[in-house]
Amino acid sequence: MKLTQILFLTSLMTATSWVSAAPLISAKEAALPAASGALATRGISRGPSVKLVSPEADTPVSSPLDFKVNFEARGEGKIDPSSIKVVYMKSPFVDLTPRLKNSISASGIDFSKADVPSGSHTIRVTAKDTDGRETNTVFTLVVK
Incomplete structure (x- = not known):
């Protein structure tokens, strides 16, 4: 094997192992x-279900973390992916939606290797279905 081939293979293996x-x-x-x-959400809603899957809310985790949220429509409606809004509850509010745009689908949010600083972070996720019913869910990520 030539030296250039060895160097190429070495750099390729290094690049694929580094995420x-x-x-x-x-x-x-x-x-x-x-x-x-108040960060309270409404009580009973006919809007979509919004559930944090990963990381577990209020449980300390290390960064980077996999940020996963599942959406589930109720009744005949379907989730409208363009309606999804993710807001970091700070003053002023920080819209995280553009950062997650490529990770949002009708079934949820799947954002792998999310870099989040240490601390407690309150996030609000808003989802609407095609019938216009809306759900707001607030949860806290705790990063050690």
Whole structure:
């Protein structure tokens, strides 16, 4: 094998074994003051179900983490992926939706290797179905 082939194979193996984390929340955003006011969501809703799958809410995890949320429509409606909004509850609010755009589908959000600074991070996910019914879900990610 020629030296150039060996170097190429070595660099290819190194590149495939190295996986970079993508920023979900920056340190600058994490340093913003917490949003004021009630973060409560409505009670019974006919809107879609929004469930945090990973990481488990309020359970300390390390960064990078896999950020996964499942959506489930109720009744005849279907989830409208263009209606999904993800907001970091800081003052002012930080819209995380553009960072997650390629990870959002009608079935949920699947954002692997999310880089999140240490701390407690409150996030609101809003989803609508094709009938216009809306659900807001608030959860907290805890990163050690």
